[in-house]
Structures are given as structure tokens and as C-alpha cells.
Amino acid sequence: MYKAVVYVTLRQSVLDPQGHAVKGALHSLGFDEVKDVRIGRYLEVELDTSDLSKAEERVSEMCEKLLANTVIEDYRFEIVEG
Amino acid sequence: MRVAVIVFPGSNADVDLYNAVEDVMGVPVDYVWHAENDLSRYDVILLPGGFSYGDYLRCGAVARFSPVMEQVIKAAEQGKLVMGICNGFQILTEAGLLPGALLRNRSLKFRCKLSALRVENNDTAFTRDYAAGEVIQIPIAHGEGNYYCDEETLEKLKANNQIVFRYHGENPNGSLEDIAGICNEKGNVLGMMPHPERAVHEWMSSADGRRMFTSILQTWRERNSVQAHS
Numbered sequence: 001m002y003k004a005v006v007y008v009t010l011r012q013s014v015l016d017p018q019g020h021a022v023k024g025a026l027h028s029l030g031f032d033e034v035k036d037v038r039i040g041r042y043l044e045v046e047l048d049t050s051d052l053s054k055a056e057e058r059v060s061e062m063c064e065k066l067l068a069n070t071v072i073e074d075y076r077f078e079i080v081e082g
Numbered sequence: 083m084r085v086a087v088i089v090f091p092g093s094n095a096d097v098d099l100y101n102a103v104e105d106v107m108g109v110p111v112d113y114v115w116h117a118e119n120d121l122s123r124y125d126v127i128l129l130p131g132g133f134s135y136g137d138y139l140r141c142g143a144v145a146r147f148s149p150v151m152e153q154v155i156k157a158a159e160q161g162k163l164v165m166g167i168c169n170g171f172q173i174l175t176e177a178g179l180l181p182g183a184l185l186r187n188r189s190l191k192f193r194c195k196l197s198a199l200r201v202e203n204n205d206t207a208f209t210r211d212y213a214a215g216e217v218i219q220i221p222i223a224h225g226e227g228n229y230y231c232d233e234e235t236l237e238k239l240k241a242n243n244q245i246v247f248r249y250h251g252e253n254p255n256g257s258l259e260d261i262a263g264i265c266n267e268k269g270n271v272l273g274m275m276p277h278p279e280r281a282v283h284e285w286m287s288s289a290d291g292r293r294m295f296t297s298i299l300q301t302w303r304e305r306n307s308v309q310a311h312s
Contacts, residue, residue, distance in 0.1 A: 010185075014230060017188050017256070041139075066147070069140055069176065071183045072230060 002047045003082035004059040008068045008075045009040035043067060046082055055079050083302050085111040086124040088154070088170075090145045095131035095168065095277060102279035103128070106295040116148035126163045126298055127154055129170025131223070131277060141184060141226050142172035151177055163207055163298055164271045168224055171263070171273030180266055180273045181239070182231030188256025192225040196287055197276055198250040199262050203243050206265055207301040208272045211293035217250045218290035220276040227275035229257035229264070242267050247274055 010016045019037040026034045045062070049055050059077050068075040085103050089096045096113060103111040114121070116134075121127060134145035145151070151173070158164045158179050166174040174180045187193060196219050201212040212218065231239070236258065239245050247263035255275070263274025278291030 013232070014185065015188070015256075017186050017190050017228075021190055066139070066143060069143065069183055071175075071181075071232075072185060 001082035002049060002052065002055045002079050004043075004045040004047060004055065004062075004077050004079050006043040006045060006059065006063060006067055006075060006077040007040055008043070008063075008073050009038055011072060011074050014072050047079075052079060083109045083125045083299070083306075084123055085109060085126045085128060086114040086121060087111060087128050087130060088116060088150055089113050089130070090116045090132070090134035090148060090169075090173075092134045092136055092145075093130045093132035093169070095279065098277070099128055099130045099167065099279045102282045102291070102295060106282050106292050107299045109299065114150065116145065116150045119149045119153060121150070121153040121157050124157070124162070125302055126165070127157050129154070129164070129166035129173055130279075131168030131170060134169055134173065137169075137226075140176070141169060142174075142176040145169075145173045146176040155179060158266070158271050161268065161270050163301065165208060165294075165298075166271075166273040167277055167279065168227070168275055171275055172226065174271065174273045179271050180264060181235045182229055182258075182264070184226050184275070185228040185230050186226050187224070187228050187254070189254075192223075193227075193254040194223040195221065195254070196281075197222045197252075197254055197262075199247045199276060200250040201246070202248050203246045203265070205243070206246055206269050206272065206297075208265070208294055208297050209246060210300060211297040219281065219288040220278055220291055221280045221287070222254055222276045223280075224255070224275055227255040227257065229255075229261040229275075231258065238267075239264060244269075246272060247276070 023037040063075040248260040278294040281288040281291035
């Protein structure tokens with residue numbers, strides 16, 4: 001059994017209004033060292049498979065098809081023992 | 083002529099759209115549940131606003147894989163008219179029928195108000211009854227209507243005259259180049275954030291949306307009389 005840990009974030013070229021608002025809030029709390037905040041999505045996908053390379057291939061497909069919109073988002077993932 | 087209003091779980095502007103078609107176009111119209119897998123009897127397919135699948139993951143991301151969407155894609159390929167409003171626009175971009183994507187409003191606020199639009203392209207099946215450059219009043223109601231695409235796509239949109247509506251005056255969501263609505267290259271698929279179906283009677287504060295529906299009707303009539311003569 002494996003688990004895919006997937007991170008989806010807005011592409012650098014895309015403005016992130018939520019991240020911008022959070023940056024402002026952190027600044028107003030005195031965290032002046034904050035240069036930028038980007039907000040993304042974290043997913044845990046449990047996989048019923050024992051084939052690691054197959055799992056990587058399938059998760060990659062899931063990201064391309066549904067989990068990320070590659071017009072605006074980047075994704076990366078790790079496969080860990082579930 | 084028969085019009086389909088697609089209903090996804092979480093659609094909420096389907097009734098408004100249905101009523102607008104009935105009131106303005108006066109043609110048969112059906113609600114079509116998202117599980118349907120045959121749209122062959124419909125000439126025009128409308129995707130309403132709302133929050134399909136609760137906007138989970140991303141707006142339109144899950145609806146895009148509804149069984150009916152394969153048929154919507156097929157219909158678009160056949161040249162049938164497809165229009166997505168608000169969440170319907172988001173679904174069309176997720177499905178790849180229109181380029182780009184809709185991001186969170188730059189203000190982070192849900193904006194619900196009458197909005198001024200400029201008709202940038204009145205040479206489409208959906209906008210022929212407007213004058214070029216005409217400013218019309220159409221309501222908006224969205225939190226994620228901030229249109230975005232990469233530079234290359236933007237250049238293509240401009241070169242092919244695919245930018246159909248721009249916000250006039252205030253841009254309510256921070257969209258790229260004030261874009262409010264676009265069409266595909268062929269011109270038979272249109273997506274827009276504002277709601278023309280909510281501006282079809284004077285008592286609605288504006289009746290400026292009526293001409294989108296009369297344009298569609300006019301286009302269909304013209305296409306069919308051409309076919310009948312050929």
C-alpha cells in the first residue's frame with residue numbers, strides 16, 4: 001500500500017490574491033521578514049497498489065487530468081509507504 | 083429548435099436560464115440532468131451558473147467529468163451553439179472548450195451587482211443583435227471570475243477576435259485586460275461571467291441581456307434556412 005502526497009500550487013506567473021492577503025496580515029502582525037506567501041492545496045491519496053512505478057505513473061495522470069489545472073497550477077507529489 | 087439547459091448538482095441559475103429562453107426565445111427548452119449521455123436532439127446547449135459539485139477542488143473541475151460533458155464537447159465539435167454562464171464558463175474552461183482559467187477575484191470578495199460591459203465583438207452567433215462597442219448593463223454574481231490566460235493565448239484571443247465582452251469602467255474581479263467573456267476560435271462556444279439571463283425584463287433593472295437570446299435565435303434561423311435551400 002502506498003500513499004501519494006500531492007501539492008498543488010498556483011504557477012509563479014499567476015497572481016495569488018489569497019497569498020497576498022495573508023502576507024499583508026502577517027506583516028500587520030509584525031512578521032516583517034515575510035517576503036511572499038503562496039497558498040496551495042495539499043492532498044493525500046491512498047492507493048491500493050504495491051507497484052511503485054505504476055503508482056507514480058497513475059498519480060501523475062490524476063494530477064494532469066483532475067487534481068491540478070495546468071493552465072494555472074503546478075503540482076508535485078511524493079509516494080510514501082501507506 | 084430545441085434548447086438544453088444542463089443541470090449539474092449545485093447549479094442554481096438553471097431556472098433563470100430556462101425562463102429567459104422561454105420568455106425571450108419562445109422555443110422548447112428542457113432541463114437536462116448532468117448524467118444524460120445523448121444531446122443529439124438539442125440545437126443549443128446552455129451551461130448555467132451555480133456551484134456545481136460545491137466548487138470542490140476547483141470551480142468546474144468535477145462537473146467537467148460529468149457524463150453529459152462528453153456530449154457537450156461532441157456538440158461543440160459539430161458546430162452547435164454552446165454557451166456557459168458564470169459557473170458554466172468555468173466548466174467550459176476546465177473542459178478545454180475555451181482557453182484560460184478563472185481565478186479568485188483579486189479583491190477576494192464575492193461581487194454581486196449590475197455591471198457595465200462593452201460588446202467587443204458583435205460578429206458572433208451570440209451577440210449579433212448588439213452594436214459594436216455598445217455598453218450594456220448585465221448583473222454579475224461571482225467570487226471566482228478573474229479571467230487568466232498566458233500571453234500567447236491572449237495574443238491568439240486578440241488576433242482571432244475572441245474577446246467578446248470586456249468590463250466597462252470598473253473591473254469587478256481583476257480579470258486580464260478586463261475580459262468578461264470569450265468565444266472559441268470557431269465562434270460557436272461562448273463563456274461569460276455576467277448573467278444575461280438575469281437581465282431580460284425591465285423590472286430586473288436591465289433588459290440588455292435579451293439580445294443574447296434573440297441573437298442565438300436569429301443565428302439558428304439563418305443557419306437552418308440556408309440548409310433548407312441548399
